[in-house]
Amino acid sequence: MERNTFYFLLHLIGPQLKNFPFIGREQINSTKQLLIAIYVLATPDSYRSICERFGVARSTAWFSVKRVVRALYSLRNCFIRWPNYEEAETTWTNMQRLYGFPKVLGIIDGTHINIARPKRDANSYINRKGRFSMQLQVICKHDLSFIHVFAGMPGCVHDMRVFLYSGVQQYCTPEFFPEDSHLLGDAAYSIQKNVMVPFYDNGHLTRRQKEFNRNLSSARTIIERAIGLLKGRWRYLLDKLPMTRTDLIPYYVVSCCVLHNICLLKNDAIEIPVVVPEMLHEMEPLAITNELREEGNVKRNRLMEIIANNNFQGPVPQSS
Known part of the structure; x- marks a missing residue:
């Protein structure tokens, strides 16, 4: 993290860190609390090593990280929010220019955050690879x-079920998807008007269907890069979270997502590492009806024709 990004963060959450009461006699200032937290989230290191590096007790380091995470989580709606019309228009314009796919408001995917064996319901968190994990669904x-x-669903839960509980289905209205825009997802999601997925490859796809799938797959590399950047910068999420309380883990995961967006906002760039990708609130899931699926199929066929015609006419010139 660059120095100006750090001071931007300190300005945002410094007052909150000052107001948190310390437990015990040892007290450290807001700057050191934030430095400790950033180091912990960005470096897979033991608390013993961290305490030696910063010259603090283990409890002080742990409470400092907890305070910073709590402050960052409180800012989630400021830095992770659904785009307005102008922002959505910018996204779908750039996506069509770069990948030839029209009206893309965002790309959706899920990834597994490996965790230590949970204290409760451990078997529910075993994913298909036999590891304990928690689901993180992101749209970029x-x-x-x-x-x-x-974040928060156990690792055994299917991506589509995570989608239904995430609240995104409630967003599938003209208010949140202006001008018949949509998300791009992989085959794990169900097709509907506002979620486009590839044609199922049964070995008999037409040329245009294959073109559609290629364009969609090419555009979806963006979400893989976003997840790679998230885990590559905040490596606390990359290996295995050393936490067993599943009620606290989502706060740390979402806080890393807030930091991800803040760094991009401040043009704090790093080289995107090669990482293979795999907000807790109560919400009743909405079912994907046959009518919604049929609307999605009709729209996908229409988009297939648009993409085929664009490919026939040649690629859209890209500005330098």
Whole structure:
């Protein structure tokens, strides 16, 4: 993290860190609390090593990280929010220019955050690879920033079920998807008017269907880059979270997503590492009806024709 990004963060959450009461006699200032938290989230290191590096007790380091995470989580709606019309228009314009796919408001995908064996319901958190994990669903724009995140579902839960509980289905209205725009997802999601997924490859796809799938797959590399950047910068999420309380883990995960967006906002760039990708609130899931699926199929066929015609006419010139 660059120095100006750090001081921007300190200005945002410094007052909150001062107001948190300390437990015990040892007290440290807001700057040191934030330095400790950033180091912990960005470096997979033991608390013993961290305490030696910063010259603090283990409890002081742990409470400092907890305070910073709580302050960052409180800012989630400021830095991770659904785009307005102008922002959505910018995204779908850039997506069509770069990948030839029209009216893309965002790209959706899920990834597993490996965790230590939970204290409760451990078997529910075993994913298909036999590891303990928690689901993180993210939606990103063309610039790799997140417009929606949802963390907390156990690793055994299917991506589509996570989608239904995340609240995104409630967003599938003209108010949130202007001009018949949509998200791009992989085959794990169900097709509907506002979520486009590839044609199922049964070995008999037409040329135009294959073109559609290629364009969609090419555009979806953005979400893989976004997840790679998130885990590559905040490596606390990359290996295995050393936490067993599943009620606290989502706060740390979402806080890292807030930091991800803040760094992009401040043009604090790093080289995107190669990482293979795999907000807690109560919400009743909405079912994907046959009518919604049929609307999605009709729209997908229409988009397939648009993409085929654009490919026939040649690629759209890109500005230098």
